[in-house]
Amino acid sequence: MTDSPLVIRGLTKTFRPGGRTVRALDAVTFDLAPGVVTGLIGPDGAGKTTLMRITAGLLLPDAGAVEVLGLDVAVEPLEVQARIGYMPQRFGLYEDLTVGENLDLYADLQGVPATARVERYARLMEMTGLGAFMKRLAGRLSGGMKQKLGLACTLVRPPRLLLLDEPTVGVDPVSRRELWSIVYRLVEAEGMSVLLSTAYLDEAERCAQVVLLHQGRMVDQGPPRQFSEPLRGRTFSVQVEPEGRRALQARLSRLPGVLDAVLQGDGIRVVLEGQSDQRPSDAEMAGWRPVDPRFEDGFVALLSGERHRGELPRVHARSISGGEAIQVTDLTRRFGDFVAVKRLSFAVRSGEVFGLLGANGAGKTTTFRMLCGLLPVSSGHVRVAGVDLRHAAAEARGRIGYMSQKFSLYANLTVLQNLNFFARAYGLRGREAKARIQWALEAFELDAFAATESGTLPLGYKQRLAMAAALMHEPDILFLDEPTSGVDPLARREFWDRINALAEGGVTVLVTTHFMEEAEYCDRLAIMASGEILALGTPAEIKARAAGEDQPQPSMEEAFIALIQRRDPA
């Protein structure tokens, strides 16, 4: 007999999409710790959502058992559903109902008596700060508010076990922080046990316990320190001049004994291999400053066996006259009376990696589409590759590559067919086309998958293929819209290695992201919120600007929050 609210034994689940067998969960076994927040951590496709759905009684496992509060989920799903709270990834708010009506619906469905509602609603509204919006339609709430309302609906009857499936994805850092504080308060005040899944590795450190999933298997379970602690003494920060940082990062990451080297603002973060005989020379390590290990380091170390470093793509970009690849002045875009982008002005130098950082709905994608000439501007000027988009969008388009959030691949064509198609679409023929396709297959290590339908590729490979397609015509400027959302940290590293190689070759790269971490990889970035630029500069400059007495050395996320709070003080 155990007091664990959730006992999972040998849980296995296989899906067969289109004749292919995907093992979403492979003999996963763990007990959930009672009364704390446990993080279910892993990249997209790790099996997080499948595990949540089986626990909530929405899927039946192929093998293994799930016991929730002493009840077998497969046998008594309704009983279990009456006792737990489950918030799916896309919580089903009825957007044409008001906040209050959504709450009423879930209170009715959960059988909350009318007398108990007043008090419960008051508490939920106080926690979520939605009290003032009871009569507003759910569809007109911001992304973060929707997520908080979803949580409130899940909690309308206090459950003993709360399942939250990626509640913080795409939510702005301020709302993210608020969601976390709600979760903590629930655990403390109502003694709830929480299982929260996330693809953000930095959130692992906020959990009391972590269950790490990778490709359907449970890698390990324990407090987050258990993952990072073995790396103590092996993590360093290397200061470097901005100009040479990409080259140094590329060199360091190939040094024997180096497990991981990533750009971090004006420095490089290095993780060493465990065996001491493989360490870089003392001369090499002069000036390296030891830093505290992070959860992500532990993740990379655990999975480093699967990592491999291939050849990086070599590119030669035409140089752009004037040194400025993109010039944006007073760029504005309205949709009806909604202003999605407000008077944006910035310039991107040729060969620079420039980031647009912001939550969902901040206006990043709209800005991007205007820069690519996919969306007409309402007012303002955009010059891309020295060409005014208003007058010669087609000419500019020939010199840019665009990789959209959803990858824009033809799922039922093979990798080779996709590449052929994109080569044609960019007007490449004969020997030239053949050479580029060959280059794409080699540089992105897609050879082995040439005959595979692209819809069935793992996420990381899809992303490579999409990037290869966007680079078919050797563009001078590459636009990447949320390229790494959901991919695991290893794939993300590989991806950024390629980006860095491109930038070294002179390609200008514009990238949007909602990963604060990734902002550190950019040369310069603009932080966006509700269609405006909050701050513009190098990562170090932005962090310095946000630094205050209480936070002398803020992280990118803390800087973001400080900047938002400074703009509209609560």
Place this chain on the structure above:
Amino acid sequence: MAALLSPRLLGLLRKESLQILRDPSSIAIAFVLPVLLLLLFGYGVSLDSKHVPVGIVVEQPSSEASSFLGAFQQSVYFEPRFYGTRQAGREGLRQRQVKGLLVLPADFAQRLKADRDAPIQVIVNGVDANSARLLEGYVQGVWSSWLQRELQARQIPVARPVEPETRIWFNAELASRNYLVPGLLVVNMTLVGALLTALVFAREWERGTLEALMVTPVTLGEILIGKLLPYFVLGMGGMVLSVLMALFLFEVPMRGSFWVLALCSTLFLLTALGMGLLISIVTRNQFVAGMIAILATFLPAFLLSGFLFDIGSMPAVVQVVTHIVAARYFVTILQSLFLAGDVWSLILPNAAALVLMASFFLGLSRRLLRKRLE
């Protein structure tokens, strides 16, 4: 029936009603669509040929020819148009200025006076076979009544061994609208009923709301009734509106009783809503569900229900197929209710068939709706 009183069901009903009131699309489907279809088909589709343009060539004017043409000009069915020569008349036919051509040859009067056969030529454009046949029949009718008058005028006795006395029942004025409009009501209700529910589950799948709903202690029966009831009320509203239009705008007679109409409409609407629910549950996609709802309900109701095309004259295989088209039973019921009255021997078996079909579709929906995502 305890489920009918549960607060969960009441919550679902309230939610669905609020959504219907705020989203104009379902109200448009229930009320605007039937009105549009009724107006369009009620006025546009008519199987009676009236004022058909017919070309006439008189090669040699004569009093006989004039008298024969007079009969044509008086008829409401024709709109005569004169051509000087056969050549011009044929050209007119070819250019579709006229649908048929009547040629009175030069010797028409002569031969008539000489009591010899007086042939006249009738050319009909056969491209539209249906109106060609109607035209042929009408011309013959005009010709034979003219002939009879002529003979009487000349006091030539005609021997008539058999004299038909035609009497038309149920639709004395033979207005096609009288039987088309009840049929249209059926097509309307099929489309409205199926479309209303075809979109509802698919929409909840797409927006992710169903997943959150499924993990509450709500039962499948409650979910199903919570969907069915509000759209039933909406669909019945559309039906009432359509019946009112039929009675007062198109002046279709109503010879049966209203309570039978209400009962049979209930049965049919449940069938149509059931089809929609089934489609929605299976497809989980609004676009696909909408397409299937139109293909699987509207088209068969149009073609195979006997509303436009007589089932008796279809090939045997197709006749068998019509038995799975719910609209077929309702067309028979409505046509007899509007035009003939409460003919129980017709209404009862057809209503029984509707009961079967409604239970089939609703039962299958209930079976296929799972509280699981697979």
